[in-house]
Amino acid sequence: MARSEDRKQRRRSPWxxxxxxxxxxxxxxxxxxxxAVGYVLFALKM
Structure with a gap:
């Protein structure tokens, strides 16, 4: 019983x-x- 529930929890949360x-x-x-995104936005504004 406990083993199957462990597997379910592992499948549910990969984190x-x-x-x-x-x-x-x-x-x-x-x-x-x-x-990088911030740099691109800053460069576009200049």
């Missing part, structure tokens, strides 16, 4: 599977992307 290292990489990539 739980992420390690802290992967999470940091993801956040770094997202902030880098936002910075």
């Amino acid at each position: 739980r599977r992420l390690t802290p290292g992967q999470l940091t990489t993801l956040i770094t990539a997202l902030s880098g992307l936002l910075t």
Whole structure:
């Protein structure tokens, strides 16, 4: 019983599977992307 419920929870939330290292990489990539978008918008305004 417990095993099948564990599988359901794992399938439901992929975020739980992420390690802290992967999470940091993801956040770094997202902030880098936002910075790039900000630069492009700033360049277009100039």
